[in-house]
Amino acid sequence: MNIWLRNILIFAVLLLFQVLVFDHFSLFGVATAHIFLAFLLMLPLSLRFPILILIAFGAGLLVDIFSTNQAQGIQAFSCVLMMSLRNFWVEIVTTRQAFKGNEESFLRFQPVQWYVSYLAPLILVHQITFYLLEAFSLQHFGLTLLKIIFSSLFTFSLVLGTTMVIYNQSARK
């Protein structure tokens, strides 16, 4: 399948999941999963920087528009920040641990350690930005911190699962 078409399809499915399911579903009132991040984090490494962050901006904006119970523009801001850090972060991670596979579906063949050290900090950056912007003040900082920690864990595990499901699906074909 065409790589563009494939990615658009993945994004559409994840957007639906995000908007219809995960936006209305929070564990203990603090943990909300942002599953559509899996799409951004799976984008090929060969994409040039401007295109990459434009995609991030557009995806964030779309989620913003379709999410009803969340402040507008926050996803766009945090997605752009996260994706602008991604390529630098990949370089840093790769110097420590060997990079396997190709740049297109680069996550598929990586060892677990590489995988975790790639995903976790980027998701954390996104979640910190997101919840700080949502609160927009340091008044109830304890609650914001709880939201950041638990949502990061929740999002991380879901993104991990989603990427694995997607790669397994495409491996079978």
Next chain:
Amino acid sequence: MWRILQFFTRNGNLLLFIGLEVISFALIVNLNQKQHKIFHGFSMEFSGGLHQIRSSITGYFNLSHENEKLLSQNAKLKTELIRFRDELNTYKFRTPLRSNFSLLPDSLMPEPGFEFIPCQAINNSIRKNYNYITINKGSRNGVMMGMGVISPEGVAGRVIAVSKNYSVALSVLNKRFKLSSRLLSNRNTGTLSWDGGDPYHAILEFIPQTSPLEVNDTVVTSGFTTVFPPGYLIGRVSSFDKETNDGFYNIRVELNTDFGKLENLYVVSQKFRAEIDSLETSSVVE
């Protein structure tokens, strides 16, 4: 020019990143009520603080002038007080039984419910078409939206935005400012507004040509609103003509307040304002 182009191509990624973040931040601040409120409160506090610093420095240069003005005002008030006291005594002697009514002129009656919050103008413009005054008192001192602002010489403006420690008032020298006012000589009421340009004159509308009018007639607030106390000085008629076809005068009013030198101001707070306003809105049947 080539250098500028080079700069953009070399730092294009950075510029794109900053641009996108600025756009999304603007969206956040403009589309969400909570974030909008916090951000604008913060920026108002910030610019208010800057103006405060500036005016606390420049305020020293005007101290002697301000002193003189206060002294002369003080003297004027004292003479007035003595005169009124004498007058009161003569009335007391003459009509001991009726001393309670028809005795005092309007200006000596304490207006019920009006209180004045002293404050300073820390930023003020007179050259634009829409001028504003920034005041160093805010919601913490009891200032609220819609309150009137007066200077010792006359009416100055109306509060339109309030943060914790500062507020911004629409100056009389603002095209959006409208004020119900009254001619002291014939008790007719009209609307005072400003047409831009000249910071010493305003326009008085809707005074019918059937009523007599003279240059130098005094214009005061009408007291139809709870924003200003009734009978507070605005200015004097400087010129008028009848060259209209709607039956009203063209009147130019010389403002008594010198907006170029605004410093000490008072915010007018009406204790019963909420009561009066709610009564009025509830009794109007459309």
